[in-house]
Amino acid sequence: MIDRYLEALDLELIAVRIPRRLRRRILAESEDHLRSDDGALDRFGAPAEVANAFAAELGARASRRAAGGAFVALGVAGAVYAFSFVGASFAGHPPPDTWPLLAQLAFVAVIVAPQVSFVAGSLALVRALRRREPVLPSAELTVINRRTGIALVFGLVTMVALGMLAFELRNGSASWWVAFTLAGVAVAAPLLVLAALPAAVAARLRPRVAGAPGDLFDDLGFGRTDPWRFARRVAIGLGLVVFLVAAVQGDPFDGALNGTAETLACLAGFAAFGRYLGLRR
Amino acid sequence: MKGHVDLLLLSTLRAGPLHGYGVVEKLRGLSEGEFDLAEGTVYPALYRLEAAGLLSSSWTKTAGRRRRVYVLTKRGRGELAKGRDEWKTFAHAVEAVVT
Numbered sequence: 564m565i566d567r568y569l570e571a572l573d574l575e576l577i578a579v580r581i582p583r584r585l586r587r588r589i590l591a592e593s594e595d596h597l598r599s600d601d602g603a604l605d606r607f608g609a610p611a612e613v614a615n616a617f618a619a620e621l622g623a624r625a626s627r628r629a630a631g632g633a634f635v636a637l638g639v640a641g642a643v644y645a646f647s648f649v650g651a652s653f654a655g656h657p658p659p660d661t662w663p664l665l666a667q668l669a670f671v672a673v674i675v676a677p678q679v680s681f682v683a684g685s686l687a688l689v690r691a692l693r694r695r696e697p698v699l700p701s702a703e704l705t706v707i708n709r710r711t712g713i714a715l716v717f718g719l720v721t722m723v724a725l726g727m728l729a730f731e732l733r734n735g736s737a738s739w740w741v742a743f744t745l746a747g748v749a750v751a752a753p754l755l756v757l758a759a760l761p762a763a764v765a766a767r768l769r770p771r772v773a774g775a776p777g778d779l780f781d782d783l784g785f786g787r788t789d790p791w792r793f794a795r796r797v798a799i800g801l802g803l804v805v806f807l808v809a810a811v812q813g814d815p816f817d818g819a820l821n822g823t824a825e826t827l828a829c830l831a832g833f834a835a836f837g838r839y840l841g842l843r844r
Numbered sequence: 845m846k847g848h849v850d851l852l853l854l855s856t857l858r859a860g861p862l863h864g865y866g867v868v869e870k871l872r873g874l875s876e877g878e879f880d881l882a883e884g885t886v887y888p889a890l891y892r893l894e895a896a897g898l899l900s901s902s903w904t905k906t907a908g909r910r911r912r913v914y915v916l917t918k919r920g921r922g923e924l925a926k927g928r929d930e931w932k933t934f935a936h937a938v939e940a941v942v943t
Contacts, residue, residue: 591910592864595864595865595909595912596868596883596884596887599865603865606882606883607883607884608884613882613884613885613887616884616885616887617887617888624895697889
């Protein structure tokens with residue numbers, strides 16, 4: 564009976580994707596427990612219930628750790644990006660219309676990807692910090708894992724694009740900028756890949772815990788309203804900031820174009836990722 | 845019991861190290877059978893407390909059997925003391941209102 568129970572428990576642990584090493588420990592401890600007295604088998608709980616309890620506890624912790632780790636790695640990538648971006652003003656690039664196609668594509672990615680990465684990474688961390696319970700609904704874990712995953716993927720896209728840009732512009736730019744950017748990318752990109760490992764482990768776990776995920780206002784903790792109305796306000800606000808910065812620098816026409824583009828990109832991002840990242844239900 | 849699992853589990857280990865079965869036995873004994881739970885679900889909580897640094901565990905061999913023994917860490921003792929104080933204050937307040 565006990566052997567059959569342990570076989571069933573093993574299958575259930577595999578079904579919820581508990582890693583092999585941990586599975587061995589769980590089975591060994593369970594066997595010891597079950598052989599301790601004659602009634603232990605009846606009191607231990609159904610294999611599916613026990614396996615799910617492990618997945619639920621591990622899942623919440625793994626998702627939180629992955630979000631925290633990703634944020635640290637993204638912080639390093641963000642620092643590389645910021646120094647490279649600011650340094651670019653003094654690096655003397657050739658005019659953009661003479662850039663090779665690859666550099667132009669990389670430039671678009673360098674503008675768009677870090678914004679997605681920063682927003683998704685921040686949201687992952689905020690949700691992970693707000694939900695401190697030992698066990699979280701599966702849907703909530705999915706949201707945290709998606710946010711972490713999107714943040715890391717777009718962070719990696721940013722670093723690769725930044726590296727490509729520096730490489731493609733190496734002949735017409737200051738050598739210190741090229742060297743710094745490539746070295747920074749060489750440090751930050753592996754960190755992002757390393758941070759993706761715990762994120763992958765967290766995303767593999769399959770606990771079944773009922774409950775709905777929160778939305779954007781659970782992250783913010785205030786201002787609950789229609790999510791689209793909120794998104795419009797934020798998008799317009801960001802567009803205005805872009806416009807004002809350009810206007811102060813004496814280029815209001817360019818600022819109006821970029822501000823409009825920022826507003827539209829923000830709304831497009833909300834439409835594309837809003838539900839997937841748990842910003843709206 | 846939900847919401848107090850951590851404090852209860854830490855309390856069972858106050859007197860000394862125990863294996864998982866011992867923790868469950870002690871929990872049942874001290875509560876006079878009040879905490880009737882699926883015993884297998886205690887282990888995930890023990891793993892969590894260990895991951896949080898409140899418990900440590902190691903394999904031992906007793907009478908030919910391999911058993912994982914749990915012990916409170918220094919941090920776990922601190923957390924237990926804090927939890928006990930909070931519980932006493934809460935229980936005292938509830939008692940004052942209810943009785």
